[in-house]
Every structure is written in C-alpha cells, then in structure tokens.
Amino acid sequence: MTAALHRIHQEKVNKSIALVFAVSYSLRYDDSSHRHRPSINETPTQALNLWKTCVLPHLLQNLRYLKENQAESLQVTLNSSLKRTLHVYGHTVALCADMGVPPLRLTQQVQLAQLHFRLTEVYKDSIPGTLYEIPMSRFQDLPPQAMERLMKQAQNHLHPQPALHPPQVNQALPENKEKSYKNWLRVQASDLWRRELMFFKLPTQEGGSQKKTPETSNEPTCTNRPPI
DSSP states (O other): OHHHHHHHHHHHHHHHHHHHHHHHHHHHHOHHHHTTSOOTTTOHHHHHHHHHHHTHHHHHTTGGGSOHHHHHHHHHHHHHHHHHHHTOOSOHHHHHHHHTOOOHHHHHHHHHHHHHHIIIIISTTSHHHHHHHHHHTTGGGSOTTOHHHHHHHHHHHHOSOTTSOOHHHHHSOGGGHHHHHHHHHHHHHHHHHHHHHHTOOOOOEETTEEOOOTTTSSOOOTTSOOOO
C-alpha cells in the first residue's frame, strides 16, 4: 500500500513540477506576456507562490502513511524542485528556512499526532477508536515501523505531556477540537524547527573553497537533523 501511495505521490509531484516549470518559462521568455506583466525574474514571489500552490500540496498530502525512506525521497524532490523553480542553488537548509518550507519529517509527525488525537479523543467511542485501542494495549510488542507506534512517538515528540491539552483545545467546540489541536501541533513543530536552525552551522568557506569536515563533507538537506 505504501509503495503504491508513494508512486502516486511521485507521479503527481512530477506533473505539478513540470507545470510550474512550463509556466515559469512562459512568463520569462514569452514576449507577448512581457507587454502585460513583468518578467518572473523580477518577481521571485510569483515563482514561490506558484510552487507552493501547485507542487507543495502534493508533497504534503497523506505523509502519515509513508515510510521514512519514502518521505526522505520526497524531501529530495522538494529540495530539487524548489531550487530549480527559484534558480537558487545554494545551501538547501538555508533555502528552505528562508522560504518558510519546514522539513517533511516534521509535517509527517504533525499528521501522525493529529491522527492519534482523533482516534483517542475525538472518536474514541467509535469503531475506529475501539480498534485503535487493541494494538495500543500491547504497544511494546508492536514492530518499529508499525503506524500505531509511529503515531504515539510523534505525539510524544510534539506533545510530551498529552494528558494536559492546550487551552485553545479545551475551549474549542467539540467539532473544532481536532482542528485546534492540529494548529497547535504546527506551532510546536515550527518551534522545534527554529531551535534546530539555531544550532545548525553552515559549512565554512576557507581559501575560496568549502572546508570539508566529517560533519560537513556532504551538503545536508532539510531532512538532516543538526547537532544539538
């Protein structure tokens, strides 16, 4: 299932990337378009908004169902397409941070923690909630890649004290609790990413060439965790 879902993801992403490149090329080189609007080279925001509208939604869709290596593969695609769209080929982590595009692993954790909240709080008395309690009752016996284990681990990472719900979640209407919790999780993921960036060090330049160390010999991507 995950392999088929990953393949469908990749196909949709490739089509959307091709669409963005075609539109960008048209705006930059079509003489007729220049009479009515500025070149996209003069407005990089147009290229970024176009990429976020056409490509990013496909990358973020159903991340919770993908394995770690599949999410990393999509992260590589994200990095490459963002660089080519903006024509900026610098450091990947710096580019993602400047453009406000968080790592897919954090978005995946938000989706997993949200699903855990849905099954244990919002619909805990439903059939899906009851079925979810069965594997969670023997949590220690679950395999490492079991989705139930990943959901619980994501919640522990973003919400270390799950018994204490945020005030905005407690004050929300029953039909809005999950949405409020998802928005709160996004803030927690953003704070985690900000702390990682604070401790992240770009490779230093020495003598006109990049100084390679065991930690910086290969250019990291947005999926790399900076040393803390």
